[in-house]
Amino acid sequence: MTNPPDLRPDLSRAHLTEARRPGQPTIGMVSLGCPKALVDSERILTRLRAEGYGISPDYTGADAVIVNTCGFLDSAKAESLDAIGEALRENGRVIVTGCMGADPDHIRDHHPRILAVTGPHQYEQVLDAVHAAVPPAPDPFIDLMPAAGVKLTPRHYSYLKISEGCNHHCKFCIIPAMRGRLSSRPHRAVLREAEKLVESGVKELLVISQDTSAYGVDWPRADRPQGEQPITALARDLGCLGAGQDLWVRLHYVYPYPHVRELIPLMADGLILPYLDIPFQHAHPDTLKRMARPAHAERTLDRIAEWRGLCPDITLRSTFIVGYPGETEDEFQTLLDWMDEAQLDRVGCFQYENVEGAASNALPGHVPDEVKQDRWDRFMAKAQAISEAKLAAKVGQHMDVIIDDIDEDGIATCRTKADAPEIDGNLFIDEATQGLEIGQIVRVEVDEAGEYDLWGKRTA
Numbered sequence: 035m036t037n038p039p040d041l042r043p044d045l046s047r048a049h050l051t052e053a054r055r056p057g058q059p060t061i062g063m064v065s066l067g068c069p070k071a072l073v074d075s076e077r078i079l080t081r082l083r084a085e086g087y088g089i090s091p092d093y094t095g096a097d098a099v100i101v102n103t104c105g106f107l108d109s110a111k112a113e114s115l116d117a118i119g120e121a122l123r124e125n126g127r128v129i130v131t132g133c134m135g136a137d138p139d140h141i142r143d144h145h146p147r148i149l150a151v152t153g154p155h156q157y158e159q160v161l162d163a164v165h166a167a168v169p170p171a172p173d174p175f176i177d178l179m180p181a182a183g184v185k186l187t188p189r190h191y192s193y194l195k196i197s198e199g200c201n202h203h204c205k206f207c208i209i210p211a212m213r214g215r216l217s218s219r220p221h222r223a224v225l226r227e228a229e230k231l232v233e234s235g236v237k238e239l240l241v242i243s244q245d246t247s248a249y250g251v252d253w254p255r256a257d258r259p260q261g262e263q264p265i266t267a268l269a270r271d272l273g274c275l276g277a278g279q280d281l282w283v284r285l286h287y288v289y290p291y292p293h294v295r296e297l298i299p300l301m302a303d304g305l306i307l308p309y310l311d312i313p314f315q316h317a318h319p320d321t322l323k324r325m326a327r328p329a330h331a332e333r334t335l336d337r338i339a340e341w342r343g344l345c346p347d348i349t350l351r352s353t354f355i356v357g358y359p360g361e362t363e364d365e366f367q368t369l370l371d372w373m374d375e376a377q378l379d380r381v382g383c384f385q386y387e388n389v390e391g392a393a394s395n396a397l398p399g400h401v402p403d404e405v406k407q408d409r410w411d412r413f414m415a416k417a418q419a420i421s422e423a424k425l426a427a428k429v430g431q432h433m434d435v436i437i438d439d440i441d442e443d444g445i446a447t448c449r450t451k452a453d454a455p456e457i458d459g460n461l462f463i464d465e466a467t468q469g470l471e472i473g474q475i476v477r478v479e480v481d482e483a484g485e486y487d488l489w490g491k492r493t494a
């Protein structure tokens with residue numbers, strides 16, 4: 035499971051400042067879904083920009099609109115269909131791509147007027163569809179590309195996609211069916227992209243994929259580094275890009291393999307952030323077995339203790355599913371007890387939902403909605419209490435924060451190393467923020483804590 039529901043950069047707008055030149059063909063983009071889809075949107079826009087297209091921030095200025103859809107949950111599919119309907123109403127010329135594009139008939143049944151449908155990662159086909167709808171008209175003297183391409187995230191952080199697809203068969207997930215088997219980008223290509231991003235002012239790289247710790251295991255043995263996993267070698271090289279300057283490297287979507295341990299010393303040495311986003315999904319061995327996930331929750335507790343021993347500052351974020359088919363009250367209680375032991379710093383939780391095509395739909399013992407809701411409420415109450423206690427313990431500590439925004443009242447919204455953008459909390463500085471800039475990393479002392487956020491004052 036890799037799509038936190040609150041991580042929805044739907045309203046993404048390309049960060050481009052140039053005005054539209056006369057006669058320039060212009061495309062709008064609505065990007066739904068997870069950060070991986072956002073990276074796809076950036077790639078498409080970068081290619082279009084390189085071909086001379088303008089990028090419109092609204093429907094009316096666009097000659098056609100691309101809707102990059104999310105098909106992960108049925109609710110996300112419904113939202114994607116709504117977004118396509120809105121683009122058709124507001125603009126009328128719509129090209130659909132992304133995860134839902136894997137089922138073009140379903141989309142055409144709802145919206146027969148769309149110009150074209152392409153599936154996930156079919157960059158060339160999306161470009162062909164755009165060329166057919168709005169022919170390019172390049173001007174080599176004007177259409178200069180920013181070195182890092184077009185970005186939909188703020189300039190100081192960027193998602194870096196290192197692989198596509200997944201070799202696991204978690205029963206609730208259709209990503210392997212939609213996106214195929216693991217296919218890792220070459221180490222040098224990822225590093226080159228990261229270098230360009232850093233040169234263009236990016237201060238934080240958010241490493242994403244469907245299964246980050248599996249990076250490179252699809253390569254022939256001879257192409258893999260000796261004595262360590264490809265992800266360890268990549269994480270070290272990314273961390274080294276920041277030598278002598280401020281660069282944060284954050285790993286997302288790490289599957290709980292034993293070799294994750296190799297990454298912890300890099301965190302302890304300060305090469306990459308001491309932050310692990312590792313979806314555990316559940317803690318009861320029977321539930322995990324029915325999910326087709328690794329089923330050794332006690333061993334996971336031992337591993338967590340070992341990671342904390344090697345890197346005491348490590349922040350652990352995870353996601354869980356409650357109300358999975360067959361989940362008994364006992365199994366759920368095991369999950370709550372496990373949470374007491376694991377004391378994870380950041381937690382997201384889904385109520386189980388059937389997804390068309392998922393093997394879990396056919397499992398017996400589907401849990402009634404009101405039981406799912408009750409379990410979700412109890413789980414979140416526990417997670418919130420743990421988060422609150424952990425944040426309260428930070429009051430008085432000194433730490434670095436990165437500034438994401440400064441509003442007109444001078445309040446700076448920042449994040450600590452324990453907070454990923456969009457999904458975790460914030461640290462706010464509400465005084466002495468004159469002269470600070472977005473993207474700057476500054477030192478603060480934490481002076482107040484809430485359930486999910488912190489407040490602090492500058493110390494240097």
Ligand code: SF4
Nearest residue numbers: 035200202204207209
């Ligand atoms: S590990 Fe692969 S199959 Fe399992 S939830 Fe993640 S993407 Fe889906």
